[in-house]
Amino acid sequence: xxSFHDLTIKKFHDGLLAKKFSALEITQAxxxxxxxxxxxxxxYLSLAESSASREAEAVDVAVAKNEEIxxxxxxxxxxxxxxxxxxxxxxxxxxxxxxxxxxxxxGVIKNLKREKMVFLGKTNLDEFAMGASTENSAFxxxxxxxxxxxxAGGSSGGxxxxxxxxxxxxxxxxxxxxxxxxxxxxxGVVGLNPTYGAVSRSGxxxxxxxLDQVGPIAKTVEDAALLFKAIxxxxxxxxxxxxxDYKNLTTPRLxxxxxxxxxxxxxxxxxxxxxxxxxxxxxxIEKLKSLGMKFKKISLPHTKYAxxxxxxxxxxxxxxNLARFDGIRYGVPAGSKRNGTTLSDIYLQTKGxxxxxxxxxxxxxxxxxxxxxxxxxxxxxxxxxxxLVKRDFDEAFRDVDVLLTPVAPTPAFKIGEKADDPLAMYxxxxxxxxxxxxGLPAISIPTKSAASLAHGELPIGFQxxxxxxxxxxxxxxxxxxxKI
Amino acid sequence: MAQTISKEELHHLxxxxxxxxxxxxxxxxxxxxxxxxxxxxxxxxxxxxxxxxMTGGTDLRNVFRDDTERENTNQGEGTLAxxxxxxxxxxxxxxxxx
Numbered sequence: 001x002x003s004f005h006d007l008t009i010k011k012f013h014d015g016l017l018a019k020k021f022s023a024l025e026i027t028q029a030x031x032x033x034x035x036x037x038x039x040x041x042x043x044y045l046s047l048a049e050s051s052a053s054r055e056a057e058a059v060d061v062a063v064a065k066n067e068e069i070x071x072x073x074x075x076x077x078x079x080x081x082x083x084x085x086x087x088x089x090x091x092x093x094x095x096x097x098x099x100x101x102x103x104x105x106x107g108v109i110k111n112l113k114r115e116k117m118v119f120l121g122k123t124n125l126d127e128f129a130m131g132a133s134t135e136n137s138a139f140x141x142x143x144x145x146x147x148x149x150x151x152a153g154g155s156s157g158g159x160x161x162x163x164x165x166x167x168x169x170x171x172x173x174x175x176x177x178x179x180x181x182x183x184x185x186x187x188g189v190v191g192l193n194p195t196y197g198a199v200s201r202s203g204x205x206x207x208x209x210x211l212d213q214v215g216p217i218a219k220t221v222e223d224a225a226l227l228f229k230a231i232x233x234x235x236x237x238x239x240x241x242x243x244x245d246y247k248n249l250t251t252p253r254l255x256x257x258x259x260x261x262x263x264x265x266x267x268x269x270x271x272x273x274x275x276x277x278x279x280x281x282x283x284x285i286e287k288l289k290s291l292g293m294k295f296k297k298i299s300l301p302h303t304k305y306a307x308x309x310x311x312x313x314x315x316x317x318x319x320x321n322l323a324r325f326d327g328i329r330y331g332v333p334a335g336s337k338r339n340g341t342t343l344s345d346i347y348l349q350t351k352g353x354x355x356x357x358x359x360x361x362x363x364x365x366x367x368x369x370x371x372x373x374x375x376x377x378x379x380x381x382x383x384x385x386x387x388l389v390k391r392d393f394d395e396a397f398r399d400v401d402v403l404l405t406p407v408a409p410t411p412a413f414k415i416g417e418k419a420d421d422p423l424a425m426y427x428x429x430x431x432x433x434x435x436x437x438x439g440l441p442a443i444s445i446p447t448k449s450a451a452s453l454a455h456g457e458l459p460i461g462f463q464x465x466x467x468x469x470x471x472x473x474x475x476x477x478x479x480x481x482x483k484i
Numbered sequence: 485m486a487q488t489i490s491k492e493e494l495h496h497l498x499x500x501x502x503x504x505x506x507x508x509x510x511x512x513x514x515x516x517x518x519x520x521x522x523x524x525x526x527x528x529x530x531x532x533x534x535x536x537x538m539t540g541g542t543d544l545r546n547v548f549r550d551d552t553e554r555e556n557t558n559q560g561e562g563t564l565a566x567x568x569x570x571x572x573x574x575x576x577x578x579x580x581x582x
Binding site for chain 1: 487489493494497498500501502503504505506509512513516517519520523524526527530532535536537538539540541542543544546549561562564565566567576577
């Protein structure tokens with residue numbers, strides 16, 4: 001059996017059909033790898049060995065009977081632990097859901113089960129997907145596979161690290177302000193944030209409903225495209241989801257790609273950005289020029305206000321979405337059951353003891369910005385700013401087809417470096433947040449393959465932002481970039 | 485001057501959100517919230533009087549579904565996650581004080 005370090009979805013599928021290995025062998029090999037490697041990385045919160053083996057065996061039976069199987073069949077995946085898989089834990093890395101077992105499959109999981117994919121386990125995240133380092137997980141901090149003294153990024157740090165450390169072929173994450181793209185950038189893998197409404201959120205534990213999207217994390221852009229194709233589409237259980245007419249997601253044509261003009265927004269090429277990041281992104285631009293692509297400088301003047309607006313309306317949405325975790329409907333009720341303990345006492349104790357610091361901070365902040373007397377100055381103001389940020393993008397996309405920017409101002413930072421300073425942590429997302437306000441798709445792609453990183457060099461990602469429903473543009477450029 | 489949240493205001497917000505905070509957490513929260521609110525000050529410079537607020541992420545228009553029978557997806561199994569039950573009924577702590 002060839003080294004599974006090189007396995008992509010495509011290579012796995014070809015090997016499976018050529019009977020080089022069985023799906024069960026590969027699944028078992030991944031569990032062996034996880035048991036050895038994850039002691040060091042802490043990417044997984046729980047493993048699903050018995051159900052994964054059954055899922056893999058079903059694919060092997062189909063192959064043995066010469067039944068036609070899809071390209072995703074038998075592919076071992078890691079799933080972020082805020083996405084429900086029936087009968088498996090779904091903790092969202094929160095104490096309050098420590099003992100919760102999902103009663104149904106998320107919409108995206110239903111789609112992937114139809115494709116006969118194999119679910120290895122559930123991956124670590126910042127509690128309820130709120131953070132940029134997985135340090136807000138109630139259970140553990142995921143380490144960066146390229147340097148275990150550094151963070152894997154967040155909030156989908158477990159999913160990104162699992163793929164980067166060869167503990168899954170690919171993964172699903174969720175992105176509210178950068179939670180797929182920033183960890184992908186830090187860990188040297190590909191991460192796609194789809195257009196708002198492209199993918200169902202049914203069965204995904206809600207954080208900020210006007211922004212949350214589920215998307216793939218993978219080793220190659222092609223793999224990300226294959227997974228995206230499988231999860232995209234309307235789900236009656238998510239009223240914001242819709243069917244888009246996607247074409248050429250996995251089969252881009254160079255003549256189409258060459259027609260695209262790439263915008264370089266001034267506000268994303270700023271002095272505060274790490275030298276290595278700035279240099280790597282320059283190299284990417286030169287490489288894409290060699291493909292024949294045209295570039296144009298543009299401006300998104302309200303960029304600097306996006307972060308403040310985001311951190312006003314996101315906590316507002318959080319304070320509403322997290323209200324259900326009260327020790328009655330979810331969680332273990334805290335406090336004694338003696339007579340005299342009121343329902344209110346149980347709420348106060350449960351939330352006080354079982355929510356982490358960032359959850360409490362956002363709930364309190366959200367309660368504040370929504371409260372009478374402050375609503376206009378904060379919440380409504382932020383929503384007006386959101387309109388301005390969206391208009392910037394509308395304007396830019398009249399001149400250009402895609403935008404190219406860095407993903408994060410720095411490579412992966414040290415564990416603990418920003419843990420006590422929430423504002424510093426929020427500022428990690430300055431390049432990934434603005435497009436979310438406009439509901440746009442964006443992808444993070446490593447500037448270099450993992451194999452070509454020098455000893456001690458940290459991965460860096462670049463970001464391509466597309467027009468709404470134009471995932472094919474950014475996935476297409478990405479697929480050609482990887483071939484250069 | 486930038487907005488700050490006093491201890492009394494924090495107690496009120498925590499009560500509204502039904503979160504019991506310990507005194508050490510309160511001090512850290514007051515400091516963190518002051519820093520975050522100071523950052524929000526930059527928005528004041530922006531004139532937004534004529535800009536309409538964006539109230540959600542989607543451009544889709546609301547529609548009604550057909551008023552037909554639907555299969556219920558998870559009632560029953562959904563209740564298995566409930567912390568306590570007795571004889572098929574879900575158990576909750578007393579709501580009314582004696």
